[in-house]
Amino acid sequence: xxxxxxxxxxxxxxxxxxxxxxxxxxxxxxxxxxxxxxxxxxxxxxxxxxxxxxxxxxxxxxxxxxxxxxxxxxxxxxxxxxxxxxxxxxxxxxxxxxxxxxxxxxx
Numbered sequence: 001x002x003x004x005x006x007x008x009x010x011x012x013x014x015x016x017x018x019x020x021x022x023x024x025x026x027x028x029x030x031x032x033x034x035x036x037x038x039x040x041x042x043x044x045x046x047x048x049x050x051x052x053x054x055x056x057x058x059x060x061x062x063x064x065x066x067x068x069x070x071x072x073x074x075x076x077x078x079x080x081x082x083x084x085x086x087x088x089x090x091x092x093x094x095x096x097x098x099x100x101x102x103x104x105x106x107x
Contacts, residue, residue: 044070048080052096053088060099074104 015022033043044067051059067077081097088096 040070041067041072041076044072045076045080048077048100049084052081052084052092055092055095057099060096061103064100064103068103074100077104 038046044063048060048063048067051063064077068074077100078097081093081100084093084096
């Protein structure tokens with residue numbers, strides 16, 4: 001299965017239409033992940049926090065899904081949103097919590 005088939009539609013389109021750009025992007029992400037001592041779970045929680053801070057619903061969904069796939073619990077993921085209260089404010093934290101729950105507690 002091509003990489004583009006595993007991605008959300010917009011990212012998959014970029015990967016399909018601009019494979020050299022996508023490969024460079026993926027290589028940069030890998031290099032950044034390997035540049036320091038953080039373990040995979042910590043990196044995923046940090047990426048989730050960055051997505052929350054950027055107000056990116058799609059990225060919050062993506063990092064939540066990946067976190068679950070990597071063995072993080074819903075409680076761990078939801079705590080990231082709660083930690084955002086003091087820095088980003090209650091409305092942003094609640095919005096992020098609902099985005100995480102879209103994945104962890106689908107109705």
